[in-house]
Amino acid sequence: MYIYKNVNILNYSKIKEQAERIKKDYSILEYFQNLVGSGYLKYEGVQGKEHFFGFLDQRTGSIAVDDKTNVWYDHAAGKGGDILEAVQVFENRTFFQSVKRLSGSLPVRSFIPRQKSEITPRIVVEKVLEISHDALVNYIRKRGLEPDEISQFAKEVHWRNRGKRYFAVGFPNKSGGWVLRSSIFKGNILGGGISIQVLGKPGKTKIFEGWFDFLSYLKLSGATDFKAIILNSTANLSFRLMLDILTEGKSVDLYLDNDSAGEKCTSDFIKVAKLFRYCREKRLSTAWDLVRLRRSKNKIAMIITNLKINVSESAKIWNNQINVSDQRCFYKDFEDVNAFLMDGA
Numbered sequence: 001m002y003i004y005k006n007v008n009i010l011n012y013s014k015i016k017e018q019a020e021r022i023k024k025d026y027s028i029l030e031y032f033q034n035l036v037g038s039g040y041l042k043y044e045g046v047q048g049k050e051h052f053f054g055f056l057d058q059r060t061g062s063i064a065v066d067d068k069t070n071v072w073y074d075h076a077a078g079k080g081g082d083i084l085e086a087v088q089v090f091e092n093r094t095f096f097q098s099v100k101r102l103s104g105s106l107p108v109r110s111f112i113p114r115q116k117s118e119i120t121p122r123i124v125v126e127k128v129l130e131i132s133h134d135a136l137v138n139y140i141r142k143r144g145l146e147p148d149e150i151s152q153f154a155k156e157v158h159w160r161n162r163g164k165r166y167f168a169v170g171f172p173n174k175s176g177g178w179v180l181r182s183s184i185f186k187g188n189i190l191g192g193g194i195s196i197q198v199l200g201k202p203g204k205t206k207i208f209e210g211w212f213d214f215l216s217y218l219k220l221s222g223a224t225d226f227k228a229i230i231l232n233s234t235a236n237l238s239f240r241l242m243l244d245i246l247t248e249g250k251s252v253d254l255y256l257d258n259d260s261a262g263e264k265c266t267s268d269f270i271k272v273a274k275l276f277r278y279c280r281e282k283r284l285s286t287a288w289d290l291v292r293l294r295r296s297k298n299k300i301a302m303i304i305t306n307l308k309i310n311v312s313e314s315a316k317i318w319n320n321q322i323n324v325s326d327q328r329c330f331y332k333d334f335e336d337v338n339a340f341l342m343d344g345a
Helices: 002-025 028-037 083-090 095-105 134-142 211-221 239-248 260-281 299-306 337-344
Strands: 041-047 050-055 063-066 071-074 079-081 123-129 155-161 164-172 178-181 186-189 195-199 204-208 226-230 251-255 324-326
Touching (some): 002 095, 028 050, 041 186, 079 083, 239 260
Parallel strands (some): 204 251
Antiparallel strands (some): 050 063, 063 071, 123 155
């Protein structure tokens, strides 16, 4: 009996240690983005220092996620906590099941709800049309565009969720889902992630934060022959995506928002590009351990340490000339490209 009790104590102690490691190492923002990718939540964007998420039937998302402190809080429900408490709430698991869930039994990025029938919305796309509804036409015009100017990329999407019907302007994304926008709705269905459009014979890659920024740029510039990557959320600008873009070897123009998230993503991309260029010139590996990096707060510093680049040598990295440019100077007095267009519309 004495031995049995000691075994339980040891097991509980190990679980507590695992729980503390999980709360420290796993990004709660990535977890909530996985909920978006599963079609369970929609992403609302950044307000101040917090990212906001909401259920698909909510007009305004109530779930705030603080990436720095790694906690969440649902203002509508009056509850929140760390990542383990999120797993308990959104996957209907116990504390011990939540620890096991994030201890290697399932990869963090491949979120699969345990009780899918209970938490995955039954979303059915009923019809996809050319945009004609007055409400959507007016919405597009308020964004400084005309329906016929975006008809090549946008559709009028009608869908049903839990017996209720909705419609919005829909843009396709890489996962096969839809990015949906209207005057009262912002979210994704049937999968989230980036969108890609290849125009003509692409000589450059241009990165936009949202679809209306991309469409506004097209109207303002009349440019052709480029590859457009529409993030649909700055959270989608991962290290993996940055490396994939840089490996293609094309010049990259960044058209992100003039806010804290846009500033950080622009700065991060330029730093990664400089380090990538340095590694190529010095014939150092660019096959960085992205799984290990995911747990690091300062990914750049960790890569430099792993490559055993000394302090004096690392200073040379930031002097590298790169083919990645920040284009925000062209709309510096506006929130984004679309706001710049609307001001002159």
